[in-house]
Amino acid sequence: MEKRNATSDFILLGFFNHTRLHRFLFTVVLAVATASVVGNALMLLLIARDRRLHTPMYFLLSQLSLMDVMLVSTTVPKMAADYLTGRKSISRTGCGSQIFFFLTLAGGESFLLAAMSYDRYVAICHPLRYLVLMSWRLCLQVTAGSWILGAADGLLQAAVTLSFPFCRSREINHFFCEAPELMRLACARSSVFEYAMYICCVLMLLVPFSLILISYSLILAAVLHMRSTEACKKALATCSSHLAVVGLFYGAAMFVYMRPRSSRSASHDKAVSAFYTIFTPMLNPLIYSLRNSEVKGALERWFAISVTPKCQHT
Template sequence: MDMGNATAGFILLGLFNHTRAHLVLFVLVLTVALNSVLGNAFLLLLIHQDRRLHTPMYFLLSQLSLMDMMLVFTIVPQMATGYLMDKKSISTAGCGFQIFFFLTLEGGECFLLAAMSYDRYVAICHPLRYPVLMSWQLCLRLTWGSWFLGAADGAMQAAVTLSFQFCHRNEIDHFFCEAPVLLRLACGNTSAFEYVMYICCVLMLLVPFSLILTSYGLILATVFKMRSIEAGKKAFATCSSHLAVVGLFYGAAIFIYMRPTSSRSANHDKIVSAFYTIVTPMLNPLIYSLRNSEVKGSLRKCVARCAPLTSRDVLVCLDIGGWRKRKDIP
């Protein structure tokens, strides 16, 4: 069998066919992606502008929104271009960068969710020591550590995956370059790297997930000891948003990366990948907006500031906390 280095690049077969039903689904996916970008951008702006949200908890949430926005930009433009312009080819370098950014963001989000669970543990179980146990210095270290560990995993997997010899049949049955899918095209023996990649996935997924379960186990024990029912309800309300995001993210990621290779299905992989790369980033800001009282309060304040705009009075929003009259229209 002829082999090569795939220097000409790869062909992404994509998520949709050129049928009327798939066109409707494509428009739906683009709508979801646009809402994801707008929702996360708005949440970022809200956290940046409202001083009441300038806490470690919301700083970590802003990093989650940033990662989700970057994830959509990493995946959707290539997919949309391939479908609309029938330009499905992607260079080897472009494929490598897509693997790198995808794994950087997904891996970083794993550790960031663990950092957010630690923040909730300290806030509920040790509220008086919160400024010490969750200082801004520690918050920044946890954030940079999440980005660094994700980038290290992404760089390693991208470099090793593209170092293999690939067959001249360079069609990828997916809508973006993903390391497990790309390895199916390798002509050589990839079992050793697949084993190493599996170990990396275990470390990147199960270690942070174990920390999250431990944090919420301790939180649950503390809540049951609370004498005030209202305090317990507030604690559960604070944590429910994060638990919902953790369930969506880890459920899809474990389904993709922790299954045996023999049980993988290309169609199932594409559907689940579309869910956690496009749909989940849209759900995250909705979950935090609907389930978090402080975010809802900040949102109501923003809407209230914008409400007085009339045809008689044109107002310019200088910042989220203050308005200034610009001009009276006669």
């Protein structure tokens, strides 16, 4: 019996049932996820096509959009397929893949946001030395480092989590495989690993967040010493977009991963997880496009180029 259970699939209980309200909420979530993918894909396309956006700042932004597209694609298609077909099972390999990609992308985004804060610090506090302090070489190094650190965390946690025997109920009270939820089903002592996993999550969040706080403290000090009101407003407008993204991402992630287990609720965790894996990726391109004149200019130029030939042909 134990051998059979060890090889059987897990069951994802999901986020929705088949009431009228939940069908409406499912439609909303699916629409938001679609908008997220389209918005971030458009951001990637704009940055790739417009040479004026070929700077370290927008390269980092393109990596953020890429991570967001992949993050939504890691969780939403499986959730939607389970809801529409009623088949909620997921194999150990599928579960491990979700854990790996989710942690790779979430961890990578955490470090990438820290790199973006450093970029803003250099641009505002040392504009004349920007190309030296934020060179393309450094930009590529911090980007690669973000991906590698996220992947290392994802691989380690996925491998160790799936190494435990699961002999209890195989129902995961979530809409995707998440390591803490999966560990609740383990029938071996897992307190040491769960503590190590908690410490790892705290470090993956607090270290980049601390670097962001330091960067923006230095930026604020520099802005307060600016004599030009126009320059001050421009600096604050440039940073406000990034701060909004940071607040959304870290606020939700800290709520899920930095609370003690005794105070955690599965329903609350699912709702917050849905927020920062589905809704936040949709908001990122909106925040950066609506508050960024260069992105809006690139969009207008691309639209003009796309529409003009058609009008001339007509």
